[in-house]
Amino acid sequence: MARTFLMVCILPLFGSNITTGNIHQVYEHFQNQMAPEMGQKEEFAKVLMDWALCNCRDFLWRHGRTPYSILVAEFLLKRTTSTAAHRQYLAFLERYPDIEALAVADIHELEEVIRPIGLYKQRAKGLKEAAVFISKEYGGQIPASFEELLSIPHVGPYTAACIISFGFGLPAAAVDSNVQRVLSRVFKRYLGGHPSSKDVYKFACSLIPDKMHVLFNYALIDFGALVCTYRGCIGEGCPLKAVCDTFQATKPARGDCA
Numbered sequence: 001m002a003r004t005f006l007m008v009c010i011l012p013l014f015g016s017n018i019t020t021g022n023i024h025q026v027y028e029h030f031q032n033q034m035a036p037e038m039g040q041k042e043e044f045a046k047v048l049m050d051w052a053l054c055n056c057r058d059f060l061w062r063h064g065r066t067p068y069s070i071l072v073a074e075f076l077l078k079r080t081t082s083t084a085a086h087r088q089y090l091a092f093l094e095r096y097p098d099i100e101a102l103a104v105a106d107i108h109e110l111e112e113v114i115r116p117i118g119l120y121k122q123r124a125k126g127l128k129e130a131a132v133f134i135s136k137e138y139g140g141q142i143p144a145s146f147e148e149l150l151s152i153p154h155v156g157p158y159t160a161a162c163i164i165s166f167g168f169g170l171p172a173a174a175v176d177s178n179v180q181r182v183l184s185r186v187f188k189r190y191l192g193g194h195p196s197s198k199d200v201y202k203f204a205c206s207l208i209p210d211k212m213h214v215l216f217n218y219a220l221i222d223f224g225a226l227v228c229t230y231r232g233c234i235g236e237g238c239p240l241k242a243v244c245d246t247f248q249a250t251k252p253a254r255g256d257c258a
């Protein structure tokens with residue numbers, strides 16, 4: 001039963017070539033890549049992945065991922081909750097299944113589909129402009145390079161990294177504010193007190209594994225959203241406390257701001 005739950009829990013987070021038959025082999029392969037003498041980065045990755053196996057969140061956009069579905073999900077998720085985005089995600093994909101359908105969408109109809117999420121006028125305008133641009137400049141195909149993705153209106157570094165990692169299955173570091181907070185706290189000795197977004201991003205790139213980047217990115221995003229939150233350190237109960245510079249330096253109690 002526990003094994004079945006584990007598979008249901010993590011399967012959507014891997015690439016499409018992963019099956020229920022080889023999931024444990026793939027995970028073991030990742031663990032075997034870890035050097036026997038593990039440094040802080042390797043230990044961090046190992047503990048984080050262990051945590052992720054049963055704690056990653058199960059969102060609709062983590063299933064059947066394509067570059068288009070990830071682009072849509074990221075636009076819907078901007079400045080709203082995942083619960084709100086969840087409500088309209090499938091309806092949106094049914095009504096606008098690809099870039100071409102979105103590029104020719106009637107803006108008022110598009111607004112109506114997005115209205116329940118909020119900020120619907122801005123969101124609809126942004127989605128339509130991005131789709132028209134991709135249609136004209138890239139023949140309706142979302143490009144797989146970071147630079148080209150950043151040329152698309154309203155696509156920033158985080159959305160671009162999500163499309164590359166989750167949509168195309170290529171290694172990329174998806175660093176949102178949650179990830180930035182976790183890395184700044186855990187790797188304080190490398191990143192200093194108040195690291196810039198650019199420095200944290202560079203550091204995150206050095207952590208991304210080639211084969212398990214999808215799970216690794218989801219793990220980091222979810223760990224920041226659920227455990228190492230903006231409310232402060234959770235203290236002794238944190239699975240990463242042994243490798244966390246902030247915890248080791250000050251042993252903060254639950255709620256102490258790191």
Ligand code: SF4
Nearest residue numbers: 228233234238244247
């Ligand atoms: S020990 Fe605290 S600061 Fe460090 S990762 Fe865990 S929750 Fe975050």
